[in-house]
Amino acid sequence: MEREHVLVALVENKPGVMQRISGMFAKRGFNIETITVGPTESQELSRMTLVVKGDERVLEQVQKQLNKLVEVIKVSDVDPNESVIRELCLIKVHTPDQHARAQVVQYAHIFRAHVVDVSPESLMIELTGDSDKINAFIELMRGFGIKELARTGTTAMQRGAKIIEPKK
């Protein structure tokens, strides 16, 4: 069954690793929904979160092909039900009058979002959450007029004592 899978990869912190991974996806015809990368507690490692759409067979191939890359140290398939999955989103919303402004601030409050910048014509809202929550908020804001939108893509961590670490 085709669905979204969240994969976390620990990779060597070297130039070009991102290119190798995105190149592999392009060459094999896999679809990446989002890809994020950043440093970890170790200087030698970077951590990537990939959201991939496909059935079980595609997921298996994606994991195997990732593991084949020399600089990929570990790949884990993260179960969304047992993990914290977050994305950060910045939205600049058109708020020409007092009424619109009040409404947007109220919606932001309901979504536990923050107003991080104000101009006479717009508000910038910062929101974190899973994709569904962010999508819902974006839909609400469309009514006001979205001037600019930036999303970071998904990052994830398993709940509880389990950790993703390089194999010893």
Next chain:
Amino acid sequence: MVKMTGGKAILESLKRHGVKVIFGLPGGAILPLYDDIYKDKDIRHILVRHEQVAAHASDGFARASGKPGICMATSGPGATNLTTGIANAYMDSSPVIAFTGQVARPLIGNDAFQETDACGITLPITKHNFKIMKTKEIPQIIKMAFKIATTGRPGPVHIDLPRDVQSEETDFDFEAEPEMPGYKPTIEGHPLQIKRAAEIISEAERPIVLAGGGVIHSNASPELSVFAEMLGSPVTTTFMGKSSFPENHPLALGTIGMHGKKAANKAVTESDVLIAIGCRFSDRSTGNVQYFAQNAKIIHIDIDPAEIGKNIKIFVPIVGDAKRVLKSLIERLKEIYKKGKTTAWVEKINQFKKEFQPKMDYDEIPIKPQRVMKELNSIIDSNTIITTEVGQNQMWAGHFLEVHHPRQFISSGGLGTMGFGFPAAIGAKVARPEATVIDVAGDGSFLMVEQDLATCVLEKIPVIVLILDNRRLGMVSQWQELFYGGRLSATLLGESPDFVKLTEAYGAKAEYVTRPNEIRPALERAIKSNEPYVLDVIVDPKEHVLPMVPPGGRLDQMIG
């Protein structure tokens, strides 16, 4: 610690890995390294006339010897010309290490003269690549390159060398071991999977072994023979697996696939257990996957976990080195295997083999290619290496030639590169000077690389090129005749050049062969001459490679 230039550090590192030969062609961005090559007394550099030839020759060297082949070119066009050969090595899992010059570090990214992003270009066609930005890292990077190229599933590694890295002085420290935390190929098969496989095999009544190129890479041919004989199981090979099992063995069926043997394709279809070793189930081997061995439980042994389940559903996967896994499997089977279950099956296979004996003894003029293969078969011995070009010549060779020793048949399987066979023959002859090396060529393929006859003459590399000369791009025209209403769009090559005159212009020997009874004497003269030699065999342009599984067709429904 010894101080030396980056270029010398490269050569020193190569020598410590046993390298004695480099195929290459210099240019501006690799001048410092070539200056160190000039001063080096231990490394033989073979100057080719086109970088593609350097890459293919190092690939042929690797396949003939089992050792990594080294090629070298300058930046920009040198690097891009290497890429066909690198891609070819990648598709056929051949351990090639390719070096390219690069513009000096301060110029990178400026679109400097002959600058190209060589690592970006080779990224999807190498097992791994490196750009050396710190001169002192040369020995460790070369160590990693050899390890990556030759272990696990072998494959090409590319190293990009900025010009100023080659000339910079550095401390040469070969002792430090590089770390590759993400690179740990699985070598031993999982005991539980081996147990499961052995149980299924011991129940099999119609087993068949499918041996791929992985058997050759892991030098597992002796184990393969023991295994097959123990089970009394017929053995077929993929095209890349040709030569992994002696083709005159009573259990040998020859190759499967689009232009494989009818008996082999039928046997695979009727088998109840298929033991696939070191192969990747390419579309050319399986035909329509829905009907491929549809009654068989498939056991797949491969060192690359990503190959398992990629194209075909697998019943028992075993990740590991073919040789090691076969050894464990044999040990396990010794305890539980009872002979006798396969007798009826082997009889049936023998029946197939008799029924589908290919005809080769044609006397017609123009010569039928099948007859050329018959004559070649009569001179192939354990000291012969056959390389092929790509197309009809390759498929006739694959179908009709009988080879019995691993690394004796070298061909471009995955990428299907016209112009591979001749350079590969050069590489094979350099790796094994005592062997007779014959490139079974087509006129179209040979013309793509014929300029390197100059290399053969000057470097004294006596290879034989046997051209099946039909003045067309044979395989493409065959498809046009079979599937495109006979419209020969851009496949007729015409009467230029005269291959004998062309060869003589390079200072090599050549002769025309127009009659069937001239083939063998001409081959004998070529072998005896011990000089580069071209045999221009004029063959019937109307002849097709048959039988054949039409594209998308079933293995057991061959035409012709």
